[in-house]
Amino acid sequence: MKRFWKVAVVGNIKDETHPKPEGVPPDAFADFDSIETMNALRAAMETDGHSTVFIEADRNLPFALRDATPDIVFNMAEGLGGDAREAQVPALLEMLGIPYTGSRVLTNGISLDKTLTKRIWRDRRLPVAPFQEFLVGDESIRPELKFPLFVKPAREGTGMGVDMNAIVNNEKELRERVQYIINAYQQPALVETFLPGREFTVGLLGRADSKLYSRHPEWYEKDGFHRFPILELDATRSTNPWVYTHEAKSKDVGPEDAPGFFCPAQVDAELEKKLKYLALRAHLLLNTLDVSRTDIRLDEEGNPRIIEINTLPGLTPDYSDLCLQSNAEGIKYEDLVLEILYLGASRWGMLEPREVDTKKK
Secondary structure (H helix, E strand, O other): OOOEEEEEEOOEOOOOOOOOOOOOOOOOOOOOHHHHHHHHHHHHHOOOEEEEEEEEEEOOOHHHHHHOOOOOOOOOOOOOOOOOOOHHHHHHHHHHHOOOOOOOOHHHHHHHHHHHHHHHHHHOOOOOOOEEEEEOOOOOOOOOOOOOEEEEEEOOOOOOOOOOHHOOHHHHHHHHHHHHHHHHOOOOOOEEEOOOOEEEEEEEEEOOOOHHOOOOOHHOOOOOOOOOOOOEHHHHHHOOOOOOHHHHHHHHOOOOOEEEEEEEOOHHHHHHHHHHHHHHHHHOOOOEEEEEEEEEEOOOOOOEEEEEEEEOOOOOOOOHHHHHHHHHHHOOOHHHHHHHHEEEEEHHHOOOOOOOOOOOO
């Protein structure tokens, strides 16, 4: 079986030299990566002997893939817009028969739709805040929604559409904000009960048979999953407390006006166990594969409520949440990236499983 592969890193790049098209919101393309991140991913994979190429996930992607003939794609593509945009590249790769990393088409399509995701979790009895989707803006407000409320686009990521006006305290503010979201983002607005408590993110790696293909089988627990140390957002440091805005997510870690981070978070054993359990359940119920990051916030009574899941987490060294969690337990960036690559490759039959010693001791 082939030992070294040609890996195509596929993603969307922020290009500050080109102005945004008219009519798009100010934080459009916020999910896109920098070329430095793409180069860091390539360098990490090349440490283990693979050759790499970066391919822009634009409308030329089908032809670029045909010319590059990669053995596998390391998928970081956010999509170019429209419904379920994060599913666009996985769907193309499925059609072309090219192996790729991370979750598959349906999971990436569902997870970007926050309302649909919450409905799935709620129906399986996972704790989410009361919520309602507004399609046109004049719908009756459900009685379970109590002010203050939180308003955001229903189908975006990276804090898009989230600023200090996202918290609304009365119906007039709610209607204005909902109409703004619908008009600016051309999609429904998701309205939720505002959660005033601590905010955490929980990273996961692996699946049931991870140890058979991993370079580091010791990372994984009996169920095949690795739980990263919990990261807590310290919103009290921010000039905009309680709201993890797109602007805050875009800053370098550390500026005084940006939220701080605690990792590992200082939580008691019971809360830690509950947060990791909820993240795993959220991951499994969407059929997420190999890697994810789940955001959870405490309500006014201190009970955890799942906010959302990122099935395509960022991998910017020393910046993205998953990388900060990895750093906190001493896992090198190169090892994290290669683990995601090999977990993905093993699902496409590109790796032989390691031999397991079945002898009883």
